[in-house]
Amino acid sequence: MAIDFPLVLVILVFGSGLIWLFDALVLAPKRRLVERDLQAQWPAWEREGSVDQQRYREAVESRAAEPTLVEYSRSFFPVLFVVFVLRSFLVEPFQIPSSSMVPTLEVGDYILVNKFTYGIRLPVVRTKVLDLGEPERGDVMVFFPPHMNDTYYIKRVIGIPGDTVSYRNKRLFVNGEALPIEPLAVVPEGRSRYQVALETLGDEPHLAQVDLSRSGRDFTVVVEPGHYFMMGDNRDNSSDSRVWGLVPEKDIVGKAFAIWMHWESLFSLPSFSRVGLIK
Numbered sequence: 482m483a484i485d486f487p488l489v490l491v492i493l494v495f496g497s498g499l500i501w502l503f504d505a506l507v508l509a510p511k512r513r514l515v516e517r518d519l520q521a522q523w524p525a526w527e528r529e530g531s532v533d534q535q536r537y538r539e540a541v542e543s544r545a546a547e548p549t550l551v552e553y554s555r556s557f558f559p560v561l562f563v564v565f566v567l568r569s570f571l572v573e574p575f576q577i578p579s580s581s582m583v584p585t586l587e588v589g590d591y592i593l594v595n596k597f598t599y600g601i602r603l604p605v606v607r608t609k610v611l612d613l614g615e616p617e618r619g620d621v622m623v624f625f626p627p628h629m630n631d632t633y634y635i636k637r638v639i640g641i642p643g644d645t646v647s648y649r650n651k652r653l654f655v656n657g658e659a660l661p662i663e664p665l666a667v668v669p670e671g672r673s674r675y676q677v678a679l680e681t682l683g684d685e686p687h688l689a690q691v692d693l694s695r696s697g698r699d700f701t702v703v704v705e706p707g708h709y710f711m712m713g714d715n716r717d718n719s720s721d722s723r724v725w726g727l728v729p730e731k732d733i734v735g736k737a738f739a740i741w742m743h744w745e746s747l748f749s750l751p752s753f754s755r756v757g758l759i760k
Contacts, residue, residue, distance in 0.1 A: 619683025640710030
């Protein structure tokens with residue numbers, strides 16, 4: 482079962498914050514009263530090395546010490562709160578788990594996802610509270626697929642609401658127009674032969690590849706209002722909208738915009754050779 486990290490983070494932030502607040506309003510004032518009584522009992526409590534100071538410190542430790550849970554909450558709440566704000570509303574890190582976006586993104590790439598490009602959403606419930614923009618054709622987008630509503634997926638936006646998307650002989654057509662492609666190389670890999678090409682969708686060309694040793698499945702689909710048609714750049718090795726359907730707007734997470742590290746496994750060294758913007 483996948484861990485719902487956003488929910489865990491919300492619980493930690495609000496839990497530690499409430500503990501700290503309860504202590505500040507209820508428990509801490511009582512401890513300060515005890516400390517004042519102890520200071521009156523041992524007037525020389527501030528004199529370094531005095532008997533009064535030693536006894537005062539021992540009494541405070543036993544009768545007015547800050548509870549361990551409160552100490553941890555006070556220490557971790559600011560850090561957790563900053564992580565919560567950054568991850569929920571600004572930028573979230575994401576690791577590429579599969580080869581569905583090769584050659585644009587490789588397994589082990591660590592990327593950054595802009596959480597506000599498509600609007601500000603509440604964490605966990607995903608309700609949009611501020612509309613700042615909509616996905617465009619060619620965007621690399623992170624989302625929750627309709628068949629797995631607790632797992633992040635990353636694909637490229639091929640069709641926006643109202644588009645007609647077709648796939649014929651391994652060529653993409655959007656609203657009846659074939660996407661311009663520029664073949665670059667044929668790369669053998671095992672029993673497969675991949676045709677790598679520059680494909681233009683939207684403002685920027687991007688890399689995509691097809692397996693020449695496999696037959697393609699032609700289709701035509703009209704994108705419904707409020708939905709998006711997603712495909713991986715590794716066209717013959719991607720579970721995407723061709724398999725599980727359109728992605729509703731409510732399940733969008735954000736726009737992937739940069740690679741900041743590549744790290745294939747714990748047994749390999751991190752690499753920064755792939756650092757750069759995602760096209």
